[in-house]
Amino acid sequence: MSTLKGDLLRKELDIARFGDLLQHFPIRHVDKTKIEQIGSLTHHNEYAQVAGIVRSMEIIGEKRGRRLVVTLRDKTGEIELVWFQGISWMQKALQVGKAFLVFGRLGFFMGKPQIAHPEMELYTAQKPEGKNYLEPVYPTTEKLKAKGISGRAFSKFTYALLQLLSEKDLPENLPESLIKKYKFISHFEAFRQIHFPASEKHYQHALRRLKFEELFFAQLRMALIKSRRHRSSVGLVFEQVGSLFNDFYKHYLPFKLTEAQKRVLKEIRMDTGSGRQMNRLLQGDVGSGKTIVALMMMLLAGDNQFQSVIMAPTEILAQQHYNNITELLKDMPVCVKLLTGSSVSKTRKAVLKSCEDGTLNILVGTHAVLEENVKFKNLGFAVVDEQHKFGVEQRAKLWKKNAIPPHILVMTATPIPRTLALTAYGDLDYSVIDELPPGRKPIHTLHRNESARPQVMGFIKGELQKGRQAYIVYPLIEESSTLDYENLMKGYEEVKSFFPEPATWISMVHGKQKADQKDTNMQRFVTGDTQIMVSTTVIEVGVNVPNASVMLIESAEKFGLSQLHQLRGRVGRGAEKSFCILLTGPKISNDARERLKIMVATNDGFKIAEKDLEIRGPGDIEGTRQSGLLNFRLASIVEDKAMLEAARETVEQILETDAELELAENLRVKQYLQQQKGKTAWSKIS
């Protein structure tokens, strides 16, 4: 291959080594012996493979519409082949009067069959040699095709490469017992059969084997990171339960902890007493009460003369944590301070000083707490709220805030299905609050069309008259889009005209406001001075106003499932029955309709997360995207869930008896891991 093409391959498909080429798997196979008659092609054929003679070639159209149109004829009819790119290259490769075998996605234009950018090769009426008629079809890109690297070219490279390789080059990487147990074909054979299968059955065997490998090695890698960390890390020890924790528990805790909260507290306390550093992910649905767990651990840290920090993704949320915590601790000897990007320099200086001299016990803040000049005397416990809003590097900075890294608790209200959590966060310890505090009433969710707006507004008015409060949320697709803000402002005016009484006054919060403006508006809604909160999704995380009983989501079709669920979680926090109304325009896609149906059907964040995973696939689940952990080539954590679990169990069994993979039968596993090192960017989650 020329270096030019090599560069293009690397850029387009990240293929740089022979190993990468072998990992460029076919999307399907076509039976080369099956050539269809052009005259009998119908709309039912998604793909077509035909053979015929080129009758004419013509370039038509101008500029962007310029295209090469070729007519191909067999005994039964004619088909049109079209190229928009690589025109001159194709023109040279084709010739009127010559026979070609043609494959591609079939379309119809004015009733005539047509294939755009088909794969072409010279046709000889002889059958291909050997018994192998299943020809692989590889994904490629338009740019590569334009340079002659079509799907068929991949097939040729890969075939040639496999001819050169033997078992020695692709040695077995799974223990013998495992291969026997699952009746796997060998690693080498799997690669041959996935590209050039002898039959459909052979292909399925290869697929099963290679999917298992992917899932097994991904999880093994994570499990090794975790177990090595467990064995080697040195952590601060919270030895004693002292008066801060005990007094709070006995006198100031405003409610009884749920069983789930107690269990999680126990899990965290085990970690923080173990002498190794904790690195724990705490999951819990919106409103499940994660904050109080974090607060009690910060008090325990205080009992052991350590400082704590809690970091939230927005100023509003940080402020709210601060208000909440200072209120809960107002009669206790605990120094709590707030630090955000908008803290004025005088306050900031005082806060920094108290962090450094140790007079501060708990620092609440935004990512401002990560800054270089925020130094602690002895930071022992760090909490990251809504962890998916933070980047990996940001979280990693927390580790460096103390000579011995503090214990880290990352909290997330975006429930991640168990299978996903175990895979993506396999190197973290994992706790879940799977129970809501008692007395929560399920939120009644309705989907209404734009045409029902007057009734919806009438309903909200009724709720407001009962003394309740309401949220009205507008989508914000891009932080900078002026159109979105225009919609918000229009909405605000509309809301004002619907609710003219001065008693039901309105707050508005959005990302373009100054922090103090946001705060004032927010604060007025929290204290009940305003009854309606008009906002963008800045309201999404964490805000807590128990008297609010209605959440109206405008253009609900534009939101993702987990976002809708987060928004809905702003209501249903008090004793009143709460409502979430999803208002949509007249035209919505099938996917959007599916999302809304799920929202109406369930309040359970974990169920919603499962569905979200099914609809969107794991690549899009918030917080996992940047980790890149779930982009398997063959396996799917949705469809291959059973195999994922099996692989996980296998990993556990192996590491239980052989934590460092030193037994003879596991050596090949270890060697394979080492050889693969550096090929995948395994980033740390926290």
Ligand code: ADP
């Ligand atoms: P999230 O997990 O979404 O961060 P919060 O910690 O904000 O939830 O808690 C939501 C609300 O539930 C808060 O008002 C909190 O005081 C309350 N809460 C937490 N735990 C309990 C409990 N065990 N019993 C009653 N209310 C609770």
Ligand code: MG
């Ligand atoms: Mg929260």
